[in-house]
Amino acid sequence: GFLGAGLMSAVTYLGNTVAAQLGALVLIWLAAEWLTGYLRVSAPSIVLSVLFTGFTAYYMAAVLGAPRWSNLAIYETFMIVSAAALVAAGLFYLRFRLPFALAIVGLTIVGLAFTAIGTLSSDFLVSNFRLIVGGGGLSLFTAAMWFDLKDPLRKSTRSDCGFWLHLIAAPMLTHAVLWDSHPAITNMQKMLGTTPALNSWLIIAAFFVLFGIIALIINRRALLVSSLGYVGSVIAYGIWQLNLPSGAATSVVLLIIAALILTFGVGWQPLRRLVFKLMPRGKYLDNLPPAHV
Numbered sequence: 001g002f003l004g005a006g007l008m009s010a011v012t013y014l015g016n017t018v019a020a021q022l023g024a025l026v027l028i029w030l031a032a033e034w035l036t037g038y039l040r041v042s043a044p045s046i047v048l049s050v051l052f053t054g055f056t057a058y059y060m061a062a063v064l065g066a067p068r069w070s071n072l073a074i075y076e077t078f079m080i081v082s083a084a085a086l087v088a089a090g091l092f093y094l095r096f097r098l099p100f101a102l103a104i105v106g107l108t109i110v111g112l113a114f115t116a117i118g119t120l121s122s123d124f125l126v127s128n129f130r131l132i133v134g135g136g137g138l139s140l141f142t143a144a145m146w147f148d149l150k151d152p153l154r155k156s157t158r159s160d161c162g163f164w165l166h167l168i169a170a171p172m173l174t175h176a177v178l179w180d181s182h183p184a185i186t187n188m189q190k191m192l193g194t195t196p197a198l199n200s201w202l203i204i205a206a207f208f209v210l211f212g213i214i215a216l217i218i219n220r221r222a223l224l225v226s227s228l229g230y231v232g233s234v235i236a237y238g239i240w241q242l243n244l245p246s247g248a249a250t251s252v253v254l255l256i257i258a259a260l261i262l263t264f265g266v267g268w269q270p271l272r273r274l275v276f277k278l279m280p281r282g283k284y285l286d287n288l289p290p291a292h293v
Contacts, residue, residue: 001047003028003031003051004028004047004054007027007051007055011024018063021055021058021062022059024055025052025055025056025059028048028051028052028055029052031048032052032092032095035048036096036098037096045100049089049092049096049104052088052089053088053089053092056087056088057081057082057088060081060084060085061081064077064081073119075115075119075122076115078115078118079115079116082111082112082114083112085104085108085111086105086109086112089104089105089108092104093105099157099161099164100160100164102164103161103165103167106140106143107168110139110140113132113136114136117132130176131176133172134172134176134177136172137170137172137173137174138169138173139169140165140168141165141170143165144161144162144166144169144220145218146162147161147165148162148218148220148289149287152287152288153289153290154219154289162220167222170222170223170227174207174229177207178203178207178227204231205231207227208224208227208231212224212227212264213275217275217276217279217288218289219272224264228257228260231260232253232257235253235256235257236249236253239252239253239256272291275291276291
């Protein structure tokens, strides 16, 4: 982290020149050769993959800032920057096989798709933003399942690749489904006498249960992370409507969310065994992580 901050400061001090940007990229890559390629340490490798991808995007943005690029439309500019980030993340993954770098690859592919659609038709992107987000999340989820099904016992780095892809796919899927279901939005509709906020609570609760069942089946807690945020906001909204003192309301909300998280954490394997007992038997179960794992 200090390396990245120091390099950013140095590049800025040197006037954000192309030479300074390239020098920063070279230093980051050399650090990755040592920490990721030789020592194989995880946390610094994750930071270095983010730094290498970020500095590459920053470098391309600096290049696009030259006068000859000044007439580019905003979506075209971001598309070129996204393509550069994709190449950087892809190179990092191919060289070091770092699972987290594959998640950056997936994220930059989705970003590239967004900007490409925006370049073709910004109106289409805006009017179909929710569907496009959902499509990106579903694509990443499908890729994550490909890695998971190749390693049901979670013994290889394929499992790690699946984990990171699930982690970035889950927020996209959650937001795509629950985009218009947040109580903060529907509360205004309620006051106007239109859609009751209760509908939002039921939609979010049903989605959380469905997501929870899917997460139990494929043994991926990452799917619940983003939906927990929505469930927490629903609980908070409901508690605060009781007009409790702010301190008491906050305490109740935090305790309920904590109980929910602990229940899933401690009861994960028993819940998985219960779900597996209710599922129809078939060969597809052989490709899923066993319920006792």
